[in-house]
Amino acid sequence: EVQLVESGGGLVQPGGSLRLSCAASGFIFSSFWMSWIRQAPGKGLEWVANIKQDGSEKYYVDSVKGRFTISRDNPKNSLYLQMNSLRGEDTAVYYCVRGLNWFDPWGQGTLVTVSS
Amino acid sequence: IVLTQSPATLSSSPGERATLSCRASQSVSNYLAWYQQKPGQAPRLLIYDASNRATGIPARFSGSGSGTDFTLTISSLEPEDFAVYYCQQRSNWPPITFGQGTRLEIK
Numbered sequence: 001e002v003q004l005v006e007s008g009g010g011l012v013q014p015g016g017s018l019r020l021s022c023a024a025s026g027f028i029f030s031s032f033w034m035s036w037i038r039q040a041p042g043k044g045l046e047w048v049a050n051i052k053q054d055g056s057e058k059y060y061v062d063s064v065k066g067r068f069t070i071s072r073d074n075p076k077n078s079l080y081l082q083m084n085s086l087r088g089e090d091t092a093v094y095y096c097v098r099g100l101n102w103f104d105p106w107g108q109g110t111l112v113t114v115s116s
Numbered sequence: 117i118v119l120t121q122s123p124a125t126l127s128s129s130p131g132e133r134a135t136l137s138c139r140a141s142q143s144v145s146n147y148l149a150w151y152q153q154k155p156g157q158a159p160r161l162l163i164y165d166a167s168n169r170a171t172g173i174p175a176r177f178s179g180s181g182s183g184t185d186f187t188l189t190i191s192s193l194e195p196e197d198f199a200v201y202y203c204q205q206r207s208n209w210p211p212i213t214f215g216q217g218t219r220l221e222i223k
Contacts, residue, residue, distance in 0.1 A: 035212075045151075045159065045202055047212040059210040095158055101206050102149035104161035104170060 002026040002105050004096045009110030016086050020110060022079040022096030030054075030074040033100035036081045038092035039109075046092075049081065050100065063089075086114045117141050117208050121201075121215035127223040134190040136218045138203035143183045147207040150179055150188045153217075154199045162201075163188065190220075198222050 008020040020036070035050035049060045049070040058070050069082040079096055091114045097103035118141040128134050138148065146166040151159040161170040163179035166186060176191040190197055203215040 044217050045204075045214040047210075047214070050212070061211045101147060102161055102164040102204070103151075103159075104164075106158035106160070109158055 002098070004098065004105060004107035006094065006096045006107045006110040009094065009112045011113045011115065012086055013116050014087060014114055016114070017082070017084045018086065018112060020081040020083065020094055020096075020112070022107060024077045024079065024096075024098070027098070029072075029077040032098050034072060034079045035097045035099065035103060036070060036079075037095045037097055037103065037106075038090075038112075039095070040089075040092040043092075048094070051079070083112070086112075088114050090114050117144060117205055117213055119203050119205055119213055119215035121203060121218045123218060124216070125219045125221060127221050128193055129223045130193050130195055132193050134193055134197075134220060136188040136190075136201055136220070138181075138186040138188070138215050140184045140186075140205060140207075142208070144205040144207035146182050147205055148179075148181070148186050149204045151202045151204065152197075152199050153202065159202065193220075195222075 003025045005023045012018050036048040038046050038048050051058045051070045067085045071080045093109040093111050095109045096107040120139045122137045148166045150163040153159040162173050162177050167179045178189045180187050200217045200219050202217050206212045
């Protein structure tokens with residue numbers, strides 16, 4: 001079964017940092033683009049970042065450029081999102097997803113709350 | 117590219133046909149996908165490349181369109197179909213963008 005399991009969310013103060021992890025299983029992780037997508041409470045979906053199979057290309061939405069870093073460890077079948085200088089507007093459920101053209105499957109999400 | 121979904125809310129009854137629209141601010145060719153999200157759950161892929169059903173998706177779901185105008189049709193609504201639906205494009209990226217969603221509610 002293809003599965004993505006996120007971890008690392010929590011409550012953090014504005015200006016703080018957090019690292020999200022995603023454990024992948026059931027497919028050849030190194031063969032796929034991977035992405036992070038977030039959803040603020042009661043709002044729609046926003047693509048955050050993605051990374052090519054070998055990690056050689058990374059792309060970000062403008063609002064997180066310079067603050068977030070996406071990375072992957074193919075031997076460990078893991079995807080990461082390092083989030084620095086966090087702001088209130090970064091509060092959201094963060095989903096780990098497989099794919100580039102479309103996203104399937106989705107993890108269950110991990111909640112990040114930025115508040116003092 | 118901005119994706120605009122309409123209507124924002126659609127009220128329908130089980131057994132009825134539902135038609136959801138997604139319009140792109142410029143052509144996305146057929147690089148369009150549709151997702152369903154139920155409360156408290158992660159989104160689920162329904163349709164990719166505008167008209168291809170994802171694995172395990174019932175045949176009552178169909179997608180059509182190309183360029184700037186796309187439609188998701190549910191031929192006969194089942195009780196479990198009432199949810200929020202999003203379209204998504206990756207034709208001209210970054211960024212990859214989503215529509216704002218259409219809420220399909222029971223009349």
